[in-house]
Amino acid sequence: MKLNTLAAAAAVLAGSIGVVSAADITGKVTLKGTPPPEPNLAQKTEAIKKDIFCGKVSEGPKNRVFVVGQNGELGQVVVKITEGLSGSAPAASEPVVLDQKGCEYLPYIAAVQVGQKLMVRNSDETLHNVHSIPKVAGNKESNKAQMAKSPDLSYTYENAEDFLAFKCDVxxxxxxxxxxxxxxxxxxxxxxxxxxxKNVPDGKYKVEAAHRKAGKSVKEVEVKGGNATVSFELELKAP
Ligand SMILES: [Cu+2]
Structure with missing residues (x-):
């Protein structure tokens, strides 16, 4: 039996992805069009100023939805494989951390695997109230007060969901x-x-780039014995 056939057989036996040969898919997402300003900026600024703690530590509301560079480079886009994978891979043991600092969630956009731990931290000297509001059935809503210096809150989700919302009720x-x-x-x-x-096994895939307000784009990518690159341009429709 040839070596690569052996490796393939081992991969099938293990029932996992990422065993045979793996490489990275890298790329860049850009935005076409001018992003709208942050909504209700004046009201948010006023509300922050009124809060005894946040009024001191917050830099004030920024445009959190659109983080765009000089040449349209677009941050906070979730890029993921949507087709072409077979088998399953266990969730990373390393948790993803969502911090509350300066009376903002950091980062604004995050991603976790089904079953992977999401830790929500309070780095502020004030009370936050972490309220998660999933839309997909099976992912549980949660509403918990988190005092200053109290331990991280831990969450895992059973089902895939795009942009599951977390808010603070305070x-x-x-x-x-x-x-x-x-x-x-x-x-x-x-x-x-x-x-x-990282570590994508060889194969032909569909890869999706999704921004919360600028829509999605899907591209085909082949990984074959080395790293692959793909770039996306998301376009803002005129309001
Ligand atoms: Cu809060």
Whole structure:
């Protein structure tokens, strides 16, 4: 039996993905069009100023929805494989951390695998109230007060869901969104629009880039014995 046949057989036996040969899918997401300003900026600024703690530590509301570079580089885009994978891979043991700092959720957009731990932290010297509001059946809603210096809250989700909402019931401007992905092959773009999906086994895939307000784009990518690159351009429709 040839070596590669052996490896393939081992992969089938293990019933897992990522065994044979793996490489990274890297790329960049850009935005076409001018992003709208953050909604209700004046009201948010007013609300933050009124809060005894947040008024001191917050830098004020920023445009959290659109993080766009000079050449349209788009941050906070969830990039994931949507077709072409077979088998399953266990969730990473390393948790994803969603922090509350300066009376904002950091990051604004995150992603976890189904079954992977999401830890919500309170780094502020004030009370936050973490309220998660899933839309997909089977993912549980949760509403918990989190005092300053109290332990992280831990969450796992059973089903895939795009942009599962987290809000703070004490501070109405605080939101974050967490995409739950059924496998480990996903990434969130940085402020420079770039992403890396690590250790993808050889194969032909569909890869989706999804922004909460700028829509989605899907591209075909082949990984064959080395790293692959793919870029996306999301376009804002005129309002
Ligand atoms: Cu809060």
């Amino acid at each position: 501070h109405p401007w605080m939101f974050a969104y967490v995409s739950v992905v059924p496998h480990p092959f996903f990434a969130v773009t940085g402020n420079d629009g770039s992403f890396t999906i």
